[in-house]
Amino acid sequence: MLLKVLFCPTPLSLNMTLNGTCLALRQVGRAASRLPCRASPQLLGLVRRCSITTSASNNKGNPRQKERVVILGSGWAGYAFANTLDPAKYERIVVSPRSHFVFTPLLASTAVGTLEFRSVLEPVRRLSGVNFYQGWADDIDFVRKTVRAEANTADDLASKTIVLPAGGGNYPKQPGIKGEVFDVSYDKVVIACGSFSQTFGVDGVREHAHFLRDIGDSRRIRLRVLSLFEQCAHQRTDHNASAAQDTESRRAGHLTNEDRRSLLHFAVVGGGPTGIEFAAELHDLIYEDLARIYPDLIQFVRITVYDIAPKVLPMFDKALSKYATDHFARQGINVRTKTSLSRIRLAPNDLGREHGGLTLTLADSDSTEIPAGLVVWSTGLMANPLISRLASKSFPLSTPSSEPPSSEPPSPESSLALDPKTHLLLTDSHLRARVNHPSDPHATLDDVFVIGDCAVMESQPHLPKTAQVASQQAVYLAKQLSARAVGKKTFKFRNWGTLTYLGGWKAIHQSSADELKGWVAWVIWRGAYLTKSMSLRNKIMVPFYWITSWLFGRDISRF
């Protein structure tokens, strides 16, 4: 049965020669690599998907025969939605500044070289039958049912975290980059454009800190860490230099041991899962791999996690959080809670000019200054500026139509409803966008849906802003739309628990049902991620890289 289905897309005669078998194997691989990953139901859907692709491309320019759903974003929410929505019933168009989905739980592993970058990416163009426009959604006209976007095919920009400048101006464009503006009309629109990184207005974060939300960030961090070691190794002749020798080195323009201590200080700001996992993975890289290659430098290495809160990993209970802190203490990773930064700048000496060394200023009474070679910033999220722009628009309350408003008496004006606390878009329990209505407190826009980080459900306002919530909302909504059953079943979040890797092959896991730590958690952690949201290709690649990194060490080449 499986074979039969897999052979349908192209008329291959099922000959059993070696050649035939090879070709068949390849057919299966290539087809499956374009499929969503949850095995059999999707495999069986292959024939349908492929035929849709063809008919969709034939239909271009012709009147549309299927309802068009425009999806803004290609993160956990947008990608999972596009992947799940029935292509037989809807035309799917994804508009996103980045051309891929990033499997974020493994991003920290790519930043230290345990995994190769590509193994955590799923290109949107691999989703068979999905149309893709690479661009930033700038605005939505709810009356004409049109999304206005600015093209963005500058991939370097697209794959790194964009941070708003103080004051919020100049978004989303970068200086000198202006893409073509284009409109995409929709029958239904799904707003899944996520959130921005929060810098709390700390001076210098945007310019000097690294983020860890996209693959370009990860690549830059990997290069920087390895390059810092190379720079510190250069001309290293005596690892027990006296102060007098250090002065001599400095006079000769060489790095002193004090300089090495500054550059090999790795600062992580934010004690949530991203910050903690990065610190843990970095520790593994340094002590498992770099210690063999640069043994003399290990004495200078320090890793510090800064958090403003009294404890890290606030989503874990006290015991697990303490387990994490104790484990870090044993590994020599410093955790400084109740500490925040007021400024990051280039060190005002040769270290800054020639080696990119940084100076962190703590927001304590003494404005303590701390040198560092790398700052990774993961303090939290802020609303995507598109949200406030959409919320500031008013539109007539009558059912939106594709015709411009006629000479009829104008309907009362309304606007999208915002959650007063988070300033995110409010939705009803079916994820439809809520509008402010003078008489109906439950009014919604029936063709506008909001999922993921930019949505707050009126019925469950306290859902965390996590990948789990985003992907569950996406799958729920896609299924409801596919079944043409929107408004029937309400969304229910099922908490699969939270996992955080702590380095040294250990992790902690907590859910409503149980809590785990140590080896067991690590096994669950490694296993669980493989089965979720990944293509068959990456399901093979990820374990392969785990094995090769374990056998041969992480790769240290820099380019």
Place this chain on the structure above:
Amino acid sequence: MLLKVLFCPTPLSLNMTLNGTCLALRQVGRAASRLPCRASPQLLGLVRRCSITTSASNNKGNPRQKERVVILGSGWAGYAFANTLDPAKYERIVVSPRSHFVFTPLLASTAVGTLEFRSVLEPVRRLSGVNFYQGWADDIDFVRKTVRAEANTADDLASKTIVLPAGGGNYPKQPGIKGEVFDVSYDKVVIACGSFSQTFGVDGVREHAHFLRDIGDSRRIRLRVLSLFEQCAHQRTDHNASAAQDTESRRAGHLTNEDRRSLLHFAVVGGGPTGIEFAAELHDLIYEDLARIYPDLIQFVRITVYDIAPKVLPMFDKALSKYATDHFARQGINVRTKTSLSRIRLAPNDLGREHGGLTLTLADSDSTEIPAGLVVWSTGLMANPLISRLASKSFPLSTPSSEPPSSEPPSPESSLALDPKTHLLLTDSHLRARVNHPSDPHATLDDVFVIGDCAVMESQPHLPKTAQVASQQAVYLAKQLSARAVGKKTFKFRNWGTLTYLGGWKAIHQSSADELKGWVAWVIWRGAYLTKSMSLRNKIMVPFYWITSWLFGRDISRF
């Protein structure tokens, strides 16, 4: 026996529990990954190598106990030499601007995504016991036996082809980058710093063309090809647009089909193996993978190879060269021989400004202008500027000593001998640098060796500038030095034949003994590369990537 040797470096008790076996496996893997690749003799040398590392690092700052060999360069010549020289007899220091060796025959495969970048790199730091300074050798003082170098830890610069500006100035530094200058003393120096890319002074090559000699080049080409397809796919609504519709598109700021035809023209300048293999691999990428993702764009694609000579692949005989040209013609790759370029510039319209479109000017009587989206330049090599700097130095003819010249009567001055035709360094048949001597026509500097692209052997002046020659010279010299037998056996080049991949799973192979083409050549091609010069890690990675690319298609994510 093998197990015994492999367990020696660290005192592991050979317990047979699962844990023990896993750990042993990992030990073997990690150790082997640092070893040269020619299996058993090197495996047996492991214990010795490791102990050398330790003693070398303990000796730092102390008087040297072993002769120090400084190796300039980490390409085919330098890396193979450092890898082969006996660490028990010599201290090895590599000075090179790049921190890795690139397995160049597979570079074109990484530029199209058949292979992952890292699988063709071998970091110099993985060579156990080798000291490494990342920097450009700027000068050699043959009297004081010292190499002067400029540190270069800017990896982005280090991993891309550096092209000399017209006039040759500003080498090797790039604007704004000035590394620390440092000296390394030597007992013997091996000049293996390779050659530069030849641009024949064609205007705009340095600014707008891509080279394909290092991994950064490859990464940029891959990103550019994929990005061009994405840009051309954007807003593509009608693939049979009339001229009137095209005018309409242009007015709206969109790409026309004519624009797409310009941007999807891929020009390769130079019909040697590098250019031909890149064109072939690019063809495979486009027709095997991108055709599935961007089916509407394939009609606009053109690949053209330009060469000034009357035929491409001059190192192959007429029949094989014709086979290659016919194969390309069937694939639709244009080969324009007897054609050269006079200029490359950004297209003087929106295509140039917004999409990086280029205009090539042919050096024909009409100065024909041809649009292109990408130009890959591989026309040949020119002498490394270090060579002429070294040749312009004069030094006393007396035996060089480590003391500064005393008050004795000065010896007559001499200088390094250059090959009058190529302006490369002349060597004797033992690869020692030849000097100009008033009375002795065979005089050499006994502690200065030249191998690879920058050497011309007096006895065999017509050896090609290939990886084969470079690596054979390196291994020969390292063995002679290790055996303390320099001057006994002369270098003999053994021609293994030449292989060029032509795309569509076909290749041609020619040696003095035989010639092969088609499938058979392809099998040899794929197999042969695996067994040469690669670490165990990459011997596993390369076939793994071949299989996954074949099964799932090449990866198309861009970052």
